[in-house]
Amino acid sequence: TDNSGFGGASFASFELDESEKEKNKGAVQEPNAFLKRHIFESTYDLFRIIKEKHLLDKVGFKDMGGGGILCGSIELADAAGFGAEVDISKIHVSMDNLPPQVILAAETQERFIWISHPDVTPLILEHYNKTWALPDVSKGAKASVIGKITSGGQYVVKNQEGEKVINARACDITKGLKYDREYKKPDREFSEPVLPKIDDYNELLLKVLAHENIASRQVIYEKYDKTVQGITVIESGQADAGVMQPLIDEDLPDDLKKVGMAVSVDSNPFYSRIDPYLGAAQAVAESMRNVACVGAMPWALTDCLCYGNPEKEDQMWQFTEGVKGVADACNNIHLKGYDYSPTPIISGNVSFYNESKNGAVDPSAIIACLGKVPNVDNSITMEFKEVDSDIILIGERMDELGGSVLYQLYNELGANVPKVDFKNVENEIYAVTDMIDDKLLLSCHDISDGGIAVTLAEMSFGGDGKNSIGAEIDLEKLGKLDDIKKLFSETGGFVFETKNTDKVKDICKKYNLKPIVIGKTIKDKLVISNLIDLEVSNMSNSWLNGLRDKLNS
Secondary structure, X not given: OOOOOOOHHHHOOOOXXXXXXXXXXXXXXXXXXHHHHHHHHHHHHHHHHHHHOOOHXXXXXXXXXXXXXXXXXXXXXHHOOOEEEEEHHHOOOOOOOOOHHHHHHOOOOOOEEEEEOOXXXXXXXXXXXXXXXXXXXXXXXXXXXXXXXXXXXXXXXXXXXXXXXXXXXXXXXXXXXXXXOOOOOOOOOOOOOOXXXXXXXXXXXXXXXXXXXXXXXXXXXXXXXXXHHHOEEEOXXXXXXXXXXXXXXXXXXXXXXXXXXXXXXXOOHHHHHHOHHHHHHHHHHHHHHHHXXXXXXXXXXXXXXXXXXXXXXXXXXXXXXXXXXXXXXXXXXXXXXXXOOEOOEEEEEEXXXXXXXXXXXXOEEEEEEEEEEOOHHHOOOOOOOOOOOEEEEEOOOOOOOOOOHHHHHOOOOOOOOOOOOHHHHHHXXXXXXXXXXXXXXXXXXXXXXXXXXXXXXXXXXXXXXXXXXXXXEOHHHHOOOOHHHHHHOXXXXXXXXXXXXXXXXXXXXXXXXXXXXXXXXXEOEEEEOOOEEEEHHHHHHHHHHHHHHHHHO
């Protein structure tokens, strides 16, 4: 235990002041990937031993997250109706002169807490400290007995001098507080802007690709090892979701070794500024679409709900609308293969008071989706693979540019946020995952930020900016909208590449979808009717360097 992350859970609900950014850094946890790996492996091994010795009924176990040792110990004790005594002098630390409150509530990473019968305790201590030699692995790391479970339900903590610094009923601390907050929809009007006449769509697309909310994130994730253990199948940026193959143990059946997991995280606070319900629902749909693009079935979600001051009626209204949006999306986009079962949310958190000193608020539901890949050998990426493939669109283009990247270029917000037809989203996801399971698609990309123009561009140069297969697209196939809305509307949907158009159409028919063949893949260029004619390398350059240039300027 050190002082990193002290106050992290409460920090998540502070009003932030730019002048105090250096002071606030202390609330951020500092990970140690090597120690984490070592503790994970040693703990898996300990569970194996405890199970073999039939001792599972004599232990309890928990990770330590928000609130550190304080929350971890009291939650374990109170869950069984007991109390606990904790002695701060027995807690091993890696820094000197830490006050009791820091030792108790710091959110130092890579820590677990066990509750054990006294007969089992020596086994646990020897396992960590001698067999797995934690003290030799990292400064201050080891297993220590820091207290005991007590009857009566009282939670007591003594400081280094033996004085009681906490003496309260455990249930009073864990049960939390209940507020019945007033909420009211704010009286605000949003409208669609009148944009200037577009003289050069090539230049406009290049600007959109270089925008910080579109451009490659490679400048961030290139600094990290993404291939530890060799379980990475699709890396960050190569597709709409990363894919891992975690079940690689030699003693597992071969069919299990092929099962993979896909992960995507999504949010768009610009949508939520206009309509917090649609912004939250769209985040759920978008995260699900992203894992579907690699062939994964959306399997579970976790949410991070970041909202403003719940004591203000308009900001409490944003939160209630966001929760409804998440709930409605999960309840109506069902778990594939389990009729009428909602897609489950398996964890999450809420962060309030996210407003700056000037009162600005960006309400947002950040959604992470975990997808199950039946066979990682079938996973696909976003970049076009072969010349003369059919390019197919599912998802009708709508007048939905509210909160879009295009409007951000003009410092506009708009009004028409992309709506979410839950049944249609479900059908699209089911159809796309069926197609990938049947090996009918060569590449797939969802339509979101930047609209279909960005989707096609990113498929042309690929997730690393090195691909060189473009497309020739007939914009007339997209309906009767204005050209700029056809190109940049952020209505959800999918674009995919196939050599099996007839079979794809059969699957779409099964799910009441209307696929549109909008063009063909070609070499080196993206041509969209008479509006866009760009070299793939030119687009790739804008996309690869857009964020990098801004961070370096």
